[in-house]
Amino acid sequence: MISANNVTLRLGKKALFEDVNIKFTEGNCYGLIGANGAGKSTFLKILSGQLETTNGDIVITPGQRLSVLEQDHFKYDEYTVMDTVIMGNSRLYEIMKEKDAIYAKEDFTDEDGIRASELEAEFAEMDGWNAESDAATLLNGLGIDTDLHYSMMRDLNGSEKVKVLLARALFGNPDILLLDEPTNHLDLDAIAWLEEFLINFENTVIVVSHDRYFLNKVCTHIADIDYGKITLYAGNYDFWYESSQLLIKQMKEANRKKEEKIKELQEFISRFSANASKSKQATSRKRALEKIQLDDIKPSSRKYPYIDFRPDREIGNEVLTVDGISKTVNGVKVLNNISFIVGHNDKIAFVGSNELAKTTLFQILAGELEPDEGTYKWGITTSQAYFPKDPAAEFDNDDTIADWLTGYSPVKDATYVRGFLGRMLFAGEDGVKKVKVLSGGEKVRCLLSKMMISGANCLILDEPTNHLDMESITALNNGLIKFPGVALFACHDHQFVQTTANRIMEILPDGSLIDKITTYDEYLESDEMARKRTVYTADREGDED
Template identity: 70%
Template sequence: MLTATGVTVRFGKRVLFEDVNIKFGKGNCYGIIGANGAGKSTFLKVLSGELEPSKGEVSLEKGERLSILKQDHFAFEEYTVMDTVIMGNKELYDIMKEKDAIYMKPDFSEEDGMKAAKLEERFAELDGWNAESDAAMLLNDLGIIPENHYKLMSEIEARDKVKVLLAQALFGNPDVLLLDEPTNDLDLKSINWLQEFLINFENTVIVVSHDRYFLNKVCTHIADVDFGKIKVYPGNYDFWYESSQLALKQMKEQNKKKEEKIKELQDFIARFSANASKSKQATSRKKTLEKIELDEIKPSNRKYPYVDFKPDREPGKEILQVKNISKTINGEKILDNISFTVKTGDKIAFLADNENAKTVLFQIIAGEMEPDEGELIWGTTITKSYFPKDNNYLFDVDENLTEWLRKYSKDPDETYVRGFLGRMLFSGDESLKQARVISGGEKVRCVLAKMMLSGANFLIFDEPTNHLDMESITSVNDGMSKFKGNILFTSHDHQLTQTVANRIIDIKADKVIDREVTYNEYLGIE
């Protein structure tokens, strides 16, 4: 068991969190959530021992081993892939190397023999004889082919380094597993495998992630970093989110009788208990949920941007026909004879073996690139707005944010434009920031504001959740779900894709698959 007792972290006068007291129990998976800058990754560093708290202590039960997902993908370049994974259990790796060094000695002494015997005993206790086969199994499950297992880390692709470091963290059945954004840079197959691994993992997992679907699948508890405190709630991310929204609503309804509020809470918990996951933790989670008291749920301190796309006019029956589109870039055929028709009400999620195919197709549909062959036939009532994956070119101007956004507004009044920026969390003087120096997340919020002001009835999104925090992702998800027009989009956010799309188009190397299903239904078909 890992225990945080009276933990406080301060940087100068700023208190990230104070007096945190949490026991992380065996068999549970804790999702650490909080606004950007709240201290989620810092808390993981404190738990791992990498960072000393300003006050308090973190203790691990005697004899237990803690493992952490390393963030430096280039830290093991001179080691083989196999050795890098086994390093996940440092004691075992050190014994292996010490043992090998003794056996390599040309003048092997009696003392060496006694030392080797002791090392062999501990090696067997740590299940060392199965180390390489266990490591190989993890690597195979994560899609690292056997031919690469004994290559140097410097010889494998960057996307595979991420998987090797994940295998390193999972290796040797650690008692406590700390994972900071484990789904970043992972393909869908690897994410699904990791979800199943963690659902069946019998020890303690503590994870920071912006992936709501992932948190919903694996978490038994949510640890919320808010108001300078860290409070643990039973249940997954959806339970935390819905309960915090309920608490906010009840706080605004001060006159409501306590009995009515308790009844509202009980109905809410009953619904979530019924929807608990089928994992082995479901029964205990249900019992914990049923014990929750009214005062235990606090409204969140989070700020959610207001995302609402309202079309100026309804689209007619004719939307868009994409006919035989082909495009070659630098000698590589990116799109080959792509055809489909967008119908009324379609919200289409695009998948592709080649990531670039989606971006190039969206650039052609948005009018930012010409196809080599084929044509687009638009309905006469359609107006479009485009969210590019790389939006930096839009901000290469000497303007502040108010001036930048005013160009796209039908109402040029500064108060109106600044009010719109305020809805996107740019308050006061922040709306006077220079456009070219704002962060990636701020640029995304500005492009979303531009799209909302457009009044378009046909929206194209290329990875709209990149650089966003969980609150903004939730708002974008809600805005896309409520939108009454057509959407073409691609996103690595599973929950957004599942809740927005009613049709999937998958661009394969040799064919295009087009199905009117949800994302989860499509993955089931595949």
């Protein structure tokens, strides 16, 4: 168990948290939610001891081990993947290294023998002999192939490092597990594996995530941060949303009835306060009026952008034809004779673990990369807008936000451009901020403004929900659902994919394509998908053997 007792944190004059009291108990998974800047990650740092409070304290049940998902992807570059995972249990790792050092000695003394036997006993008690196989199971479940388990961390790509750090946090059955955005950069298969792991995890989990489906799947409670307070709700994310909305509705209804009563009392007092025969009743009603207190309903600190893609032109029947496209990247054939035809009502989600293949295909279709073989052709009525997975080059300049967006606007009018910025929560002076200093979420909102202002009827989006808060993801999700054009997108948010896509494409590890006109959930349940997963699972188990 871990609890916060009267915790206050002040940053300058501002109180980020004020007298927070909350207890997280064994056997439950708590989803920590709140608007951007509400302090979710900061509160996890307080719980883990990485950040000191201004007042109050954090109490952990004596003897319990706390594990945290590391955010520094370069911290373990000088270690192997296997060592990095096992280091998740620092005491077990220390024992292993001390044992190795003793056994490596040429002059092995009696004292060394006694110490080695003590270490062996503690090692066995901690199930140390299964440490490597347990670590391998976690790594394989998250999609790190067996041939990488003894590679150096510095040789892994960013996505692989994220998975290793997650395996490190999960290793050794910690008593308390703190996870800050664990699904970021995970493919949907790895997220599904993590969901099952947490559902079966018997200890305490506190997780920050913007993935609504994930929170619904794993959480038993929701801890909502709003205006420096944390309110605990039993149930998953959807239950929290319904409960919080119902509470606000009930408070508003109660206030409405109180206001009616206030008006009734005021009218009586006004009419009869000067009437001698009614003065006693008027006085009684004055006392009743003084006792009525309206509930203080604070507006939530959450802010929802307004995302509305409006095509300048209706799309025709001929949208996009892809014929035999192949592409090799760094010696690996990521696209292998890919062919498909896009219809004018299609919203296609590209799913699966082959991240590079999806990004490469989008770059080709956006005209930023040439295929090695094959062709593609956009219809004459189409216009495209592209959201790149890595937009760094877009913001490597000294433009203000307003000037940057004006450069892409067909109407060079400041009021027109600022209207689009306002919808994306860039109000007032925000428009003169330099684009190079924007946060990840602000850059994404700029790119979405650019796509809206373009009037395109075909949208290509490569992981647009990365860096967005829950409110922005919801707004983008709703915006794409009602978009009357064509969308090709990749996204790790299960609910986003399920509610938006009417067609699923998966580029397999060999570069070939599965193409199904179906929802995402139906695709996962399909016989073909089940067979494919069985084959890959068997292959992986064969590698382990």
